[in-house]
Ligand SMILES: Cc1cc2nc3c(=O)[nH]c(=O)nc-3n(C[C@H](O)[C@H](O)[C@H](O)COP(=O)(O)OP(=O)(O)OC[C@H]3O[C@@H](n4cnc5c(N)ncnc54)[C@H](O)[C@@H]3O)c2cc1C
């Protein structure tokens with residue numbers, strides 16, 4: 153197969169998700185090495201409206217299937233349409249964001265194409281001969297595997313969100329074309345029927361560039377307000393250890409770690425979290441880690457960049473105030 | 481209701497990772513292997529569904545080394561009815577597609593009403609098998625199911641996505657990946673453990689499962705080249721002085737040096 157790179161541009165409720173632009177930027181670099189072009193597939197009504205934004209980030213072509221029944225996630229139809237597009241555009245590489253949608257869909261695409269896939273990669277290198285070589289965290293982040301797809305084509309990879317930088321290339325609007333969904337609506341056997349959102353829309357840890365997390369050290373559910381008061385001026389999402397989720401102090405959707413979400417924000421502030429290996433599995437690839445803990449021996453200090461040894465009930469409000477002062 | 485459950489035999493998550501001389505394998509001495517934690521939710525859900533229906537069968541399948549028998553015995557002790565081991569030590573880091581094909585061979589033979597897997601096999605952390613098996617069997621799939629309801633051959637599954645819960649509706653048969661929170665896996669009772677010892681495990685070769693030898697060896701599509709241990713972080717810079725000064729210094733570092741706020 154060819155030198156072109158196909159990218160799946162995830163949309164939710166009509167908006168392009170940032171991890172799609174991250175994957176697109178990685179695709180542009182890969183296509184430049186492979187000597188091919190970057191083709192993006194976007195599904196659902198209004199998808200062609202992203203031609204400009206996608207072009208600006210390196211897309212040469214945008215393929216869309218604008219059938220309204222694709223507005224919500226339809227796993228089989230999405231996967232079949234991406235797999236068909238891979239053949240149509242002669243892709244040598246298919247990149248999908250490793251979001252909850254991309255993780256659910258990309259392996260189905262790889263199976264349809266009878267090819268190899270690398271999941272949730274944090275680094276990606278294409279060689280001129282077409283080999284895809286990636287880094288992926290394994291064993292709960294305790295090791296990085298270097299894995300390659302030397303021959304199978306197209307190679308498929310899903311890219312961990314928040315890791316690959318979004319780059320503008322200054323390109324004009326991508327050239328648009330439309331494709332048919334590769335599966336008829338009446339053949340579909342599973343689909344998303346609705347999204348249930350928390351009453352108060354909260355920033356999700358998986359999407360945040362700053363996260364403030366609370367652990368058992370915060371002592372009770374009511375003290376999460378301390379964490380929120382620091383998160384708010386930072387524009388941060390609120391994270392949590394499993395201990396506090398299991399205690400019912402906050403919903404599981406906030407849990408960071410091996411059985412929670414894996415995050416790579418620019419800044420992770422751990423308050424009253426000991427740093428158990430399963431927690432580290434979810435956040436050790438954060439760019440800057442700050443730990444606030446009263447126990448100087450807490451393992452979290454081994455992986456943190458900055459540490460304050462102290463009582464979080466004193467430190468966190470002061471930190472929140474200092475950040476608010478910075479903003480004002 | 482006949483339910484097929486896939487079990488992966490994996491290194492315990494507490495395992496200290498030591499890389500062998502070849503630069504890519506694990507030193508296995510001292511590692512405890514267990515049923516992948518998410519697979520426990522799959523076994524529990526299968527047993528619950530069978531109990532609720534008052535009839536049915538729970539069939540376990542593992543593609544793994546001979547020692548994976550222990551994981552299958554654990555599932556049998558929890559209450560599963562039968563087990564198949566597709567025995568080959570090379571399944572651990574086999575291509576997702578090959579592992580899914582191994583499961584597909586048994587599913588094709590047994591025609592289950594439902595296939596339950598873990599959302600992710602811990603260790604290799606690929607999360608590929610659920611969607612791949614869906615494609616291979618031409619059945620719908622949902623990965624990472626947090627709640628599940630089945631009525632008259634149709635299911636409703638909730639899965640957590642970024643900032644919301646996505647409600648999926650579909651029809652059986654289907655392949656579902658189980659997420660933490662779906663249920664509380666039971667412990668095997670003493671009676672269960674005794675009974676499990678008496679159940680036979682049907683052992684097959686990879687070839688019996690239709691997998692060509694090359695697919696597990698020279699012909700692998702995904703090649704593991706190297707296992708790197710992340711450079712140990714040098715340890716935190718512990719700030720000093722009065723708390724007020726520490727806070728000021730931290731904010732300065734985050735803004736001026738790290739440029740993250
Ligand atoms: C299979 C498995 C999966 C798991 N998955 C996850 C996961 O996804 N995420 C996860 O987080 N955990 C997970 N765990 C649990 C993990 O092992 C730990 O139990 C958990 O992370 C501990 O949470 P914690 O740090 O909040 O609590 P603790 O370990 O109890 O730590 C509390 C910390 O707060 C500090 N502290 C107390 N009071 C104060 C104060 N006033 N000021 C400052 N510091 C204070 C203490 O010194 C201590 O270090 C998993 C475990 C298993 C077995």
Ligand SMILES: Nc1ncnc2c1ncn2[C@@H]1O[C@H](COP(=O)(O)O)[C@@H](O)[C@H]1O
Pocket residue numbers: 485486487488489516518519522541542543544571572576579583596597598599600601602604605606607608609610
């Ligand atoms: N070798 C295997 N044998 C049986 N089931 C497996 C195997 N590999 C993966 N699975 C199933 O697929 C799920 C997801 O695994 P993975 O795709 O490896 O992350 C696991 O939780 C198991 O239920």
